[in-house]
Amino acid sequence: MKNRIRDRVRMYHVSVTGLMVRLEFKRRVLKEAEYLLRQLEHLGSYARLRRHVDDVLPQQAQRKRNICVEILDTFFEESDQDLTDRLRLFLRDLIVQGLEEFDKSVDQIMGDSRLACGMVGVRELRKYAKYDLGLRACQTPEACCGIVAFFTDAGMDLRGILHVLTAVDDKEKSREIADTQRFLEDYLRDPGAVNPSYAVREIPAGFSPGNPAWRPWGAGSAAKSRCSHDLAY
Numbered sequence: 001m002k003n004r005i006r007d008r009v010r011m012y013h014v015s016v017t018g019l020m021v022r023l024e025f026k027r028r029v030l031k032e033a034e035y036l037l038r039q040l041e042h043l044g045s046y047a048r049l050r051r052h053v054d055d056v057l058p059q060q061a062q063r064k065r066n067i068c069v070e071i072l073d074t075f076f077e078e079s080d081q082d083l084t085d086r087l088r089l090f091l092r093d094l095i096v097q098g099l100e101e102f103d104k105s106v107d108q109i110m111g112d113s114r115l116a117c118g119m120v121g122v123r124e125l126r127k128y129a130k131y132d133l134g135l136r137a138c139q140t141p142e143a144c145c146g147i148v149a150f151f152t153d154a155g156m157d158l159r160g161i162l163h164v165l166t167a168v169d170d171k172e173k174s175r176e177i178a179d180t181q182r183f184l185e186d187y188l189r190d191p192g193a194v195n196p197s198y199a200v201r202e203i204p205a206g207f208s209p210g211n212p213a214w215r216p217w218g219a220g221s222a223a224k225s226r227c228s229h230d231l232a233y
Contacts, residue, residue, distance in 0.1 A: 018110040019118025025102050026133050030095055030122065032067045034131050037091040041128060046075070046083035088128065095131055096124055114146025151187070151196045158184055 009015060040049050050072055057065045074090070075083050099122055103109060111119070120134035151158070165173075165181040173181070187194040 014108070015106045016108045016110060017106045019113050019115040022099070022102065022109060023115060023118035023135075026099065026117075026122070027135060028063075028067060030098050030133055031135070032064060033071060033091050033094045033098070034133065035064075036068055036071060037088070037095065037128060040084065040088055040091065044084070045080050046072075046087050047080045049087075092128055095122060095133075098122075113150045114144070115150075116145035116147075147196050152191070155188075158188060162188065 036049065036053075039052060040046070043049050043052060053065060053068045053072065057068070071091075071094075072087070075087055078086070117135055122134060123132040124130075125132055162181065162184040165177060165184070168177070170178070183194070187196065
């Protein structure tokens, strides 16, 4: 899947992303890196951590396991102590500097949504032990999240998105696309009853119903590529 995304990105001279994708990078990659670092500090060795990921994580956490395995597979052919020491340093660097590297990997980050959780950075509260990834920034008193106003201003666009999603055969919709459709139906039916701050991650990043190259993620074999600004990690 990632190779198909990279192949799609190579077709473009400019790579653009948004705050939602930036938030997803924190939620999917940095959050799992923090999880691995906490487990490594608790278990004390790479080998025990690898067994934990392979044998303890439940089947329902397959996405979490896949991300953790990909991170752990970065290291090999060394003693367990060397692996443990290198992994510990790598995980901390990924958590502390990963967002900066993500920002450098694209040409522009669109900030129109003013999504608070997507704008804030990562804070190291205690080295190797405690980090604030800013995943709950919208709940802090000083937050000024603009996602609700963004949704209010995008009413016509949201109806266009819903029209496209509704036209897709239910059998070809991924779970994420089906969730997106339900959210939009609920929101457009009664905007005051749905808080976009809690459900915004269900909207595909960079979605544009006016773009003829766009296809719903997971809808048919021709739909397996996303635009370059959808690259989450």
